[in-house]
Amino acid sequence: MMPRLLTALLVLLLVLPLGVGAQESFPTHPLSLVVPFPPGGVADLTARPLAPVMEKILKQPVVVVNKTGAAGAVGMSFVANAKPDGYTILLALSSISIIPEADKLFDRKPAYTLDQLTPIALISADPTVLVVQADRPWKSVKEFVDDAKKRPGEISFSSSGVYGTLHMAMEIFAHPAGIRLKHVPYAGGGPALTAILGGHVDALASGPAVVLPHIKAGKLRPLAGWGTNRIEALPGVATFKELGYENVEFYIWAGVFAPSGTPANVLRTLRDAVRQSVRDPEFKAAMAKIETPIAYMDAPDFQKFYDKDAKMLADAVKRVGKIAEKK
């Protein structure tokens, strides 16, 4: 709270005398890196080590601000509607493309639209992994799918919330596999993991880092990964692509965004700063500790990746449809 106040004061002090002339040199005062999720989550754990490294490069403080609420919508719409001067930037996860689509589904005024944000860089992309309770009989994706076809709607999975990333990951696999699973949503990834460990559901799509210790302890069994390549820590686990599910691909990714309309020179500075940051040994070490592989992409590549990802997620949201309408 105090740093925020100080930042605000500093911003005021610095902005007033500089005014228009500031366009040439960026940045002249502290930046805020908005994380739309609470401290301790993947987004926060990526932003925290990124901020000090960017600070070194930009020669201005970069302050991480957790602006949470409504599954990230509060923080994302905050940045989407912020002044496009590059001083307010966003660290978002894959869910950024889901929220406006879900808003559309319910005919709500969207909290923000995707064209309000310009991608700067992709930082990491972690494929989800399909795990099942170790007591359950399925040893492979084939067994799982065969059984699910025999008993449609009976095999259950937990998720981080309805239309959440973990729900969408499962949908992206279940649809081409032609199976119908029973969805039990929880309030966040933590409770969803607790549920499968307690045996209250059968399966879960999850980021690898959090399930790894439970796989090692023999409580959960990994069946397949959603990535193009196998997960480094789980070399024995095939990808869905290897198993013949061509389009089953999903990553929990983290990327940096700025509000659309940010001047080109400012965007260039930010892109350079992020590019140098991800090569920094300190940042690399921090990401290694949270077992999240760095998958850097600069704006043009990231834009392509992001467009494709957003379309795939939009399709998945539409396929799931409005849940209340189903019987």
Next chain:
Amino acid sequence: MLETLQNLSLGFSVALSPPVLLYAVVGCIIGTLVGVLPGVGPLAGISLLLPATFGLNATTAIVLLAGIYYGAMYGGSTTSILMRIPGEAASVMTCIDGYAMTRKGRAGAALAIAAIGSYIAGTVSVVGLMFLAPPLASFALRFGPPEMFALMLLGLLVLAYMSGGSMAKSLAMAALGLLFGMIGIDPMTGFFRFHYGLVELGDGIGVVPVAVGLFGLSEILLTAGQATPPEVLKPKLRELLPSRQEWRDSVWPIGRGTVLGFLIGIIPGSAHIISSFVSYAVERRLSRHPERFGQGAVEGVAGPESANNSATSGAFVPMLALGVPSGPIPAVMMAAMMIHGISPGPLLITQQPELFWGFIASMYVGNVVLLILNLPMVGVFVNLLRIPYPILYPAILVFCVLGVYAVNGSVVDVWLMAVMGALGYLLRKFDFETAPVVLGLVLAPMLEMSFRQSLAMSSGNYAIFVNRPIAATMLLVGLGLLLLSLRPILTRGMDWRRRLGHEANPGLEEGNP
């Protein structure tokens, strides 16, 4: 057993090493301050300070965070007792009798009992954590949605014992709280309910702004509305300590609160919040003088304060034994471990014995530190009451606004607090109690979520609530309690008949000898 003691001595060698001890003390001090600041509870405190631990090593980081956690639980009672402002949801019940004790000049005693109760609860529950963690944790994991629903239903029954006033009024207030709990995203369909275009209401109404508004602000407004200002209290030194009678009254509530809190705390989810509500209800139910509750009964402070502290340790059981993020606070602590390259999981105890046992030992140390820190502070805190109201109350208002804003950085929360303050003022003017509103609001989201998850699990079959043994047992207990609470209604009827009979008989005798 022997092995445990050996491990524990390893733990103490870690916990008492100067750097770790220093961070434990620092954590406790920060935690106490965080707890004293109205609105900022342990979760907000830990989240705000998590980034500060990045530079430390894993053990000191965890010890620091744990210190903040239980420091905040201790500190939360201070403002509840002195100013009727709940530091967080768990200290709502402490407001009622704690503040009543303050008005009777027993603030020192209430604070001392709260500190000592917390100390005992903290220490005893760490022993529980140490010896019972693995078996209890596996049992706790069996609490799925149906069990959670049954537990929440039991929590709702607490209402029957919570207030001394009219039952109809309490039920109305609880219904209001449950309705407030319906605001926000529908957890099963993603539909926004009652958000009126505010994205901030998507997560529903936070308990903290509501509790601070209904309790703290309403008290300030009521005081301002009095014709003559209340007398400024001048606590005397010898009144700081609890009397012999107060000690005697507190012993059993502390014991019961400790056990109750620990058991509720180990259940994954946010169930620990209800531990203080349940403890208050249990004490009131068991008391021979239930009418004293609400008027400054020391049991109403001792029980809930002990319960919420031992629930704190209980919440660590699934986290440490199984690596399960059993609630929002353990989830943040697990993130702190991950930052330091430690994967919390079922193998934590064997792979990181120094971290695990150091953590356990530091909880003993931390509780002692907090007791040493808090008992002398009682004198200081109580003297805050000497500040004249025209200065004290505006200052409290400022701190309430700061605290509530700091949690989410949300102005909507501040407005919510203001509206709830006005609502609390009106309700109390009309003699409604506000605690059931908070209980309703705490229970509603969990009740709804677990109910609908259960039905999703069973594809809509209600039998799931009676087919699972734990859930069925709890529902049966609930039914029993419900019948018990109906008894006064039946017996009151009998009293009335008997009384009539008594009045009628003499007349009959006179008329017909």
